[in-house]
Every structure is written in structure tokens, then in C-alpha cells.
Amino acid sequence: xxxxxxxxxxxxxxxxxxxxxxxxxxxxxxxxxxGAPTEMIGYADAQPxxxxxxxxxxxxRDVQPYPAAPNWREWQGQRVPFFFDHSPEKALLFxxxxxxxxxxxxxxxxxxxxxxWQEYFSTERDRHxxxxxxxxxxxxxxxxxLPVVNYYFDVLRVAMEHVSGQPLRPRRWGNPKADFIAFIxxxxxxxxxxxxxxxxxxxxxxxxxxxxxxxxQHLTQPDAWDNLETVAAATAQYGARSTFFMLGxxxxxxxxxxxxxxxxxxxxxxxxxxxxxQGCEVSLHGSIGTASDAERLEMxxxxxLWYEGNGLRFHYLSWEPRCTPSVVDASSCFGYDSTLGFAxxxxxxxxxxxxxxxxxFTKGRAADFLEIPLxxxxxTLHHPNYLQLAPAEILPAxxxxxxxxxxxxxxxxxxxxxxxxxxxxxxxxxxxFHEIMVHLQAQGAAFRxxxxxxxxxxxxxxxxx
Numbered sequence: 001x002x003x004x005x006x007x008x009x010x011x012x013x014x015x016x017x018x019x020x021x022x023x024x025x026x027x028x029x030x031x032x033x034x035g036a037p038t039e040m041i042g043y044a045d046a047q048p049x050x051x052x053x054x055x056x057x058x059x060x061r062d063v064q065p066y067p068a069a070p071n072w073r074e075w076q077g078q079r080v081p082f083f084f085d086h087s088p089e090k091a092l093l094f095x096x097x098x099x100x101x102x103x104x105x106x107x108x109x110x111x112x113x114x115x116x117w118q119e120y121f122s123t124e125r126d127r128h129x130x131x132x133x134x135x136x137x138x139x140x141x142x143x144x145x146l147p148v149v150n151y152y153f154d155v156l157r158v159a160m161e162h163v164s165g166q167p168l169r170p171r172r173w174g175n176p177k178a179d180f181i182a183f184i185x186x187x188x189x190x191x192x193x194x195x196x197x198x199x200x201x202x203x204x205x206x207x208x209x210x211x212x213x214x215x216x217q218h219l220t221q222p223d224a225w226d227n228l229e230t231v232a233a234a235t236a237q238y239g240a241r242s243t244f245f246m247l248g249x250x251x252x253x254x255x256x257x258x259x260x261x262x263x264x265x266x267x268x269x270x271x272x273x274x275x276x277x278q279g280c281e282v283s284l285h286g287s288i289g290t291a292s293d294a295e296r297l298e299m300x301x302x303x304x305l306w307y308e309g310n311g312l313r314f315h316y317l318s319w320e321p322r323c324t325p326s327v328v329d330a331s332s333c334f335g336y337d338s339t340l341g342f343a344x345x346x347x348x349x350x351x352x353x354x355x356x357x358x359x360x361f362t363k364g365r366a367a368d369f370l371e372i373p374l375x376x377x378x379x380t381l382h383h384p385n386y387l388q389l390a391p392a393e394i395l396p397a398x399x400x401x402x403x404x405x406x407x408x409x410x411x412x413x414x415x416x417x418x419x420x421x422x423x424x425x426x427x428x429x430x431x432x433f434h435e436i437m438v439h440l441q442a443q444g445a446a447f448r449x450x451x452x453x454x455x456x457x458x459x460x461x462x463x464x465x
Contacts, residue, residue, distance in 0.1 A: 007129075008123060008125065008320075008322065009292070009320065009322040009323050010322075011063065011120075011121070011322070012322070012361075012362050013063075013120065013121075013361040013362065013364070014361065014362065014363060014364030015364065016060050016111075016361075016364060018043065018054070018056075018057055018060075020364055020365070021056070021060065021107060021108060021111040022041075022042065022043070022107055024111055024114075024115065024359060024365075024366055025107050025110045025111050025114070026038040026041060026107075027357075027366065028110075028114060028149075028153075028352075028354075028356055028357070029041075029153050029156060031171070031354065031355075031356070031457070032150070032153050032170060032171060032354055032408070032409075033153070033157060033168045033169065033170055033171070034169075034171055036157075036160060036168055037160070037164060040160055040163055040164065041107075041156060041159075041160070043107075049098065049099050049100070049163040049164075050099075050100050050102065050156065050159040050160055050163060051099065051100070051101045051102065052102045052105060052106060052107050053084075053086070053087070053101075053102060053103050053104060053105050054105060054108075055084040055085075055086045055104075055105040055108065056084045056105045056107070056108025056109075056111075056112075057108075059084070059108070060108070063121050064121065065117070065118045065119075065120075065121040065122040066118060066122075066137060067083050067084065067112060068083075068084075069141070070082050070083045070085065070109075070137075070141060071085040071088040071104070073085070073088070073092055073104075075092070075151055075154070075155065076151075076154060078146070078151065080146070080148060080151045081141055081143050081148060082104045082106065082109060082152075083105075083108070083109040083112060083113075084104060084105035084106075084108045084109050084112075085103070085104035085105070085109075086104075086105075087103050087104075090103040091103065092104060092155065093155065093158065093159060095162055098163060099163060100159035100162050100163055102155065102156075102159060106152040106155055106156070109148075109152060110149045110152045110153070111359075113137075113148060113149050113350060113351040113352070114149050114350050114351065114352055114356060114359070115350075115358075115359035115361075116321050116340075116349075116350055116358070116359065118131075118135075118136060118137055119131040119321040120321040120322060120361050122135055128257065128316050128318065129318065129320065130316070130317060130318065130319065130343065131319070131321065132344070133342040133343070133344040133345050134344070136342070136349075138342075138345075138347070138348070138349070138351065139345075143351070144342065144345050144346075144347035144348060144349075145346070145347040145348070145400060145401050145404070146347075146348070146351070146404065147348045147351055147352055147353040147404050147405070147408060147410065148348075148351040149350070149351045149352040150351075150352060150353055150354070150404075150407075150408040150410070153408075154408075170408060170409040171354070171409045172409060173409070173446055173448070173456060174446050174448075174456070178444065178445065178446030179406050179409060179444050179445075180405050180406045180408075180409055180410055180411070180412060180443075180444070180445055180446075181410070181411045181412065181445060181446055181447070181448050181453060182240070182411070182412045182413075182414065182440045182445040182446070182447050182448070183243065183338070183372060183411050183412065183413045183414070183447075183448060183449070183450060183453055184235050184240050184241075184242060184243065184414050184416070184437075184447060185242070185243040185244070185245060185313070185338065185413070185414070185415050185416075185450065186231055186242055186243070186244050186245070186415070186416055186417060186418050187245045187285050187313060187315070187415060187417050187418075188228070188244055188245065188246050188247065188260075188262075188285065188417075188418050189247060189258070189259075189260060189261075189285075189315070189417060189419070190225055190260070190261045190262075190418075190419055191223060191225055191226045191260075191261060191262045191268075191418075192223045192225065192226060192261050192262065193223070193225055193261055193419065224422045224423075224424065225418060225419045225422060227418055227421055227422075228244065228271060228272075228275060228418060229271070229275070230421060231244075231418050231421050232275055232278060232280050234421060234430065234433065234434070235437070235447075236278075237434075237437070238437045238438075238440075238441050238447065239441075239447055240437070240447030241278070241279040241280050241281070241447065241449050242275075242280045242281070242449075243280070243281040243282075243283065243311065243449045243450045243451075244272070244275065244280060244281065244282050244283070244418075245283055245284065245285035245311070245312075245313045246260075246264060246272070246282060246283070246284065246285055247259050247260035247262075247285045247287055247315060248260075248264065248284060248285070248286070248287055248299075248300030248301075249287035249288075249300065250262060250263050253287065253288035253289055254288075254289065255288065257288045257315075257316060259287045259288055259315060260287075279449075280449070281311065281449040281450055281451050281452075283310070283311030283312060283313075283450065283451075284300060284301060284311070284312050284313075284333075284334075285312075285313055285314070285315055286300065286312055286313070286314040286315060286318070287300065287315050288315055288316065288318065289318075290314065290315075290318075290327075291314045291318040291319055291320055291323075291324045291327060291339075292320050292323050292324065292327060293327065294326075294327045294330040294331065297327060297328075297331060298330075298331055298333075301331065301333045310333065310334055310335035310336065310451060310454065311334065311335070311336050311337070311338065311450040311451060311454070312328065312334045312336070312337045312338070312339070312369075313337065313338045313339050313374075313415075314337075314339045316343075317339050317340075317341065317343050317374070317377075318339070319339050319340060321361070322361070322362075323362075324339075325358045325359070325360040325361075325362075325367040326360055326362055326363070326367075328367065328369050329360065329367050329368050329369060334369050335369060335370060335451070335454045335458070336355070336369055336370040336371065336372055336450055336451075336453070336454040337358075337369055337370075337371050337372070338371070338372040338373070338374055338413060338450055339371075339374065340358070340371055340373045340374060341373060341374025341375060341376075341377060341413070341415075342380075343377065343379070343380060343386065344380065344385075344386050344387075345380060345386075345387065346375060346376045346377070346380055346381070346387075346397070346398060346401060347375065347401055348373065348375065348401075349373060349374075350371075350373060352373065352410075353373075353375075353404060353405045353408050353410030353411065354408070354409070354410045354411060355370050355371060355372045355373070355411060355453060355454075355457050356370070356371050356373070357369070357370060357371065358371050370454055370457060370458065372411060372413055372450055372453055372454070373411075373413060374413045374415055375401060375405070375412055375413045375414065376398060376401070376412075376413070376414045376415065376436075377415040378415065378416045378417055378420045378428045378432075378433070379417070379428070381394050381397075381428045381432070382394075382427040382428040389428075391426065391427060391428075391431070391432055394428070394432050394435070394436075395432070395435050395436060395439060398436065398439075399439065402439065402440065402443060402445075403443075406443055406444070406445075411448075411453060412440060412445060414436060414440075416433050420433070421433070
């Protein structure tokens with residue numbers, strides 16, 4: 001059920017000029033290709049060496065969420081959708097001796113996708129208040145599994161290499177250098193709920209003896225989901241360290257959506273400190289409502305548990321594009337967020353496979369915190385409301401996404417809830433998690449926590465590093 005438009009924050013976007021779009025896109029191009037001489041790229045009025053066609057200005061003066069349909073072109077063996085491509089009969093790149101002309105406005109197209117323009121100006125929201133995948137251009141034109149902005153940047157790379165005579169190398173991670181990064185995280189929504197579904201089923205079937213046994217086990221034995229140490233050990237098998245996002249509020253939210261079934265009490269905090277000593281990261285899973293309430297979010301950060309972590313992911317992947325960037329920026333606690341993925345489908349919500357700075361439309365500039373986009377969530381893969389993949393279908397569906405991330409030196413962000421490490425889960429449980437980890441390791445991924453990615457990404461490398 002869609003959220004009524006009247007509940008949305010009002011539009012309050014600052015004007016988005018050509019200069020703003022160009023600056024935002026080229027800043028991210030330089031993060032993808034460190035040391036790139038971005039001053040070579042621009043529109044015709046600046047007489048750049050890489051001249052991009054200017055077709056986007058009229059669209060960005062309006063408040064429509066969707067541009068005209070993209071034109072599909074072949075680029076480096078891949079069919080790629082190009083928005084703001086008004087001359088499809090022309091070659092994408094026209095090479096001159098000391099200049100390259102790009103016939104599609106890939107600056108405007110990159111800004112449109114990376115900034116989340118469609119989300120800000122659309123009034124579509126699902127029953128959880130989220131911009132739905134069904135309303136996205138990724139769904140409409142079927143390219144959610146393709147990091148389209150990275151392909152636009154690859155076009156710019158080829159053009160710049162022609163005019164500069166120098167190769168541009170994509171970002172490489174760590175020492176020794178890795179082709180791409182895997183970020184393994186766990187949202188801890190429940191520690192004590194493993195018994196509930198089987199107990200409810202026993203009652204419905206009038207199996208009172210089984211219900212009594214389950215209740216007794218619940219009262220006398222550790223819950224199967226109270227397993228943080230088991231989760232950390234599972235990721236450690238691959239040389240990885242878990243990032244745990246812990247909820248700061250217990251009980252149901254005002255809209256009836258459940259938050260945590262645990263308190264961050266004196267009993268659990270020693271366990272979390274031990275996990276941090278083992279190299280894991282513990283950060284905040286902002287409860288329902290905090291994505292649009294800076295004061296509530298700040299209150300959840302008052303517990304000194306969070307002082308060593310600087311990451312954030314909102315519960316239920318809550319994100320209101322009209323206010324959440326400002327809410328996160330209002331706190332000095334967060335270096336990065338990792339909320340932006342579609343709950344309904346794996347892939348690239350902002351069509352980009354690297355960390356980026358979300359665009360704050362109210363301020364007309366990039367936000368101060370880094371976004372590590374979410375590519376894969378376990379619930380997406382097998383859930384009545386989502387994909388319902390069979391266990392054997394999961395890795396084959398995800399492998400092409402991971403291949404795209406590797407191609408562009410990006411971050412494969414995988415969320416696997418602690419509850420899905422329960423051995424009783426044969427659909428999207430521990431076996432499927434280990435299959436993904438084996439695949440990532442075999443593909444040469446280096447594993448990092450969210451904080452490590454933030455630290456490395458915000459320390460700008462050069463082309464020679």
C-alpha cells in the first residue's frame with residue numbers, strides 16, 4: 001500500500017545548475033579514477049578537450065522525476081542505457097587529433113542516476129515509506145543489475161586517455177592491491193525470535209505438546225538467533241571481519257513495525273566489546289523513524305557503545321530522500337551510511353558500484369557522509385514479497401553483479417542478518433551465505449569492514465599509488 005503523498009516532506013530543492021551537476025559528477029569520476037585530470041571534461045562553452053553534448057539543462061529546470069527513455073548503445077561488449085542521448089544515429093565518441101566529442105549527455109545522465117533525482121521528485125512510496133523499486137527507472141528499463149554510471153565513467157576514461165595520451169587506472173584497494181572489496185554486514189533485528197514461527201505453527205496445528213517443548217526451550221536455552229559470535233566466526237573463515245549494525249530501540253515503532261527484541265544492556269555490551277577486539281565493527285542500525293528525525297537519531301547515539309563505530313544503516317532500509325541526507329549530516333557521529341539498496345531486488349539502486357556522497361537536494365551539494373551502497377540483502381533473495389529464489393538460484397543470480405563490481409574496482413556489499421545463520425534456514429541461510437563467500441574469495445575480493453572502507457576511500461590516492 002503506497003504512503004499517502006500528504007505525509008511526504010515538501011519539496012525544498014535548491015536550484016541544480018549545470019555547474020552543480022558537472023562538479024558533482026566529476027568529483028565522483030575522480031574518486032573512481034584517482035588523479036584523473038577532470039578539468040579536461042566539460043560542455044562546449046568551456047572549450048574542453050573532452051566535450052560532452054548538453055541535453056539536460058531543460059529537464060533539470062523542472063521537477064519531473066523521469067526523463068525520456070534511454071537509448072541503448074553497445075559499449076565494451078555490454079548493452080548500456082544512455083539517458084539524454086538525443087542523437088542516437090551518431091557515434092558515441094567522435095575522435096579528433098587533440099579532442100573528443102561525446103554525443104550523449106553522460107554528465108546529466110550520471111547526475112540523474114547517482115543523485116537519486118527520481119526518488120526525490122517522485123511521490124511514490126511503499127507501505128514502509130520507501131521509494132519502491134517498482135517505481136524506478138532501473139525496474140522500468142531493466143538495468144538494476146548494471147552499474148550504469150560506471151559505464152558512463154568508462155566512456156569518459158577512454159576519451160580522456162585519447163586527449164591526454166596517458167592511461168587512467170581505476171581505484172585499487174589496500175596493500176597489496178585488490179581488484180575489488182567485499183563488505184559483509186549483519187543487521188541485528190532480533191536475538192530471541194527463532195522460536196516464534198515454529199511455536200505459532202504448532203499452535204495453529206493444535207500440536208500443544210510441541211508448543212510446550214518449544215516454549216520450554218525458549219525459557220531455558222539460548223535462542224538460535226542469539227549467535228553474534230557464531231556469525232563473526234563464519235565470516236572469519238574467509239579472512240573477513242563482520243560489521244554488525246545494532247538497533248538502538250526496543251519494541252514496536254509508532255506505525256507498528258518492530259524494532260529490536262533486545263536492549264543494549266550491560267549483558268550484551270561486553271560481548272560487543274569482545275567482537276570489536278577481534279576486529280569486527282559495531283555500528284548503529286537506526287530504528288524506525290530516525291531516518292527523518294535528527295533528534296531521535298542523535299538520542300540513539302548517546303550510548304557510548306557507538307563511539308568506536310562511525311557507520312549507520314537504517315532499519316527496514318528506511319530512507320526519505322527529501323530529508324535523510326540532511327538528518328545524517330546533522331550528526332557528527334557518522335562517517336558513512338550503508339542503507340541505499342532496493343529491498344525488492346539485488347543490484348545498484350543508484351547505478352554505481354563504488355562508495356559515493358549522496359546528493360542533498362535541499363542544499364544543492366553533496367552530503368558530507370559517504371554512502372557504501374547495499375547490493376545484496378538475504379531477505380531480498382527469498383521472501384514472500386520479494387524474489388523467492390530457490391537456494392540453487394541464488395549464486396548464479398548474483399555472480400554477474402559481483403563480476404560488474406570487480407570490473408570497475410567497486411565494493412560488493414552483502415547484508416546477511418544474524419537470524420539467517422540459523423541452521424534451520426535452508427532457503428537463504430548459512431549454506432547460501434558460505435556459497436557467496438567462497439565465490440567472492442575465489443574472485444579475488446579483499447574483505448573490509450565499513451569503517452575500513454570509509455578510511456581508505458576518504459584518503460585520496462593518486463594514479464601512482
